[in-house]
Amino acid sequence: MSNPLITYLRLFKPITAEDQELITSYFEPTVFKEGGTLFKGGKTCQELFFVCNGVLRILATNEKGVEVTHFFVKENQFCTILHSFNNQVPANESIQAACDAEVLAITRTRLLALYEQLPYMKELIDQITQQRLLDKIRTRNAYLGEDSVSRYKLFIRQQPDIALRVSLKDIASYLGITPQSLSRIRKNIK
Numbered sequence: 001m002s003n004p005l006i007t008y009l010r011l012f013k014p015i016t017a018e019d020q021e022l023i024t025s026y027f028e029p030t031v032f033k034e035g036g037t038l039f040k041g042g043k044t045c046q047e048l049f050f051v052c053n054g055v056l057r058i059l060a061t062n063e064k065g066v067e068v069t070h071f072f073v074k075e076n077q078f079c080t081i082l083h084s085f086n087n088q089v090p091a092n093e094s095i096q097a098a099c100d101a102e103v104l105a106i107t108r109t110r111l112l113a114l115y116e117q118l119p120y121m122k123e124l125i126d127q128i129t130q131q132r133l134l135d136k137i138r139t140r141n142a143y144l145g146e147d148s149v150s151r152y153k154l155f156i157r158q159q160p161d162i163a164l165r166v167s168l169k170d171i172a173s174y175l176g177i178t179p180q181s182l183s184r185i186r187k188n189i190k
Contacts, residue, residue: 042092
């Protein structure tokens, strides 16, 4: 059976069969049901996840105690709380399954050990992570200054696959509107 992580990494660099086996051995397959928590804020994030199937969401709780979705992460993307993971400091954000999800997980300790064995992996993962950060910034910036209807339409255009798989509550949270407002918007657009 092909490994989605290896397939994805090979888009950026040829990887020998021996290295593929080694990389695969460092990652642990894990399944999360919708709403399952991969990482709870308040602690230091110690894992990097690769999404094989499903959608994860990065969220935080605001000062009013309301969960706010910052980003959605889907198949063939890495997910962690990067600042916490890299600098070993507590994170405010959490990671949750926005729908049923299958991931490959690696602890920071194991990732550093993998880098020792295959030094090119650090450069490769850093390159992928940096590009993904730029994509996230570009995506979020597109919403700035837009009204709620325009934000929803943009979301549907930019992330149609996610819109079909995650709850309306999570979409509303991501767009910064109430679920009731989102229902009204959706009704008026149809």
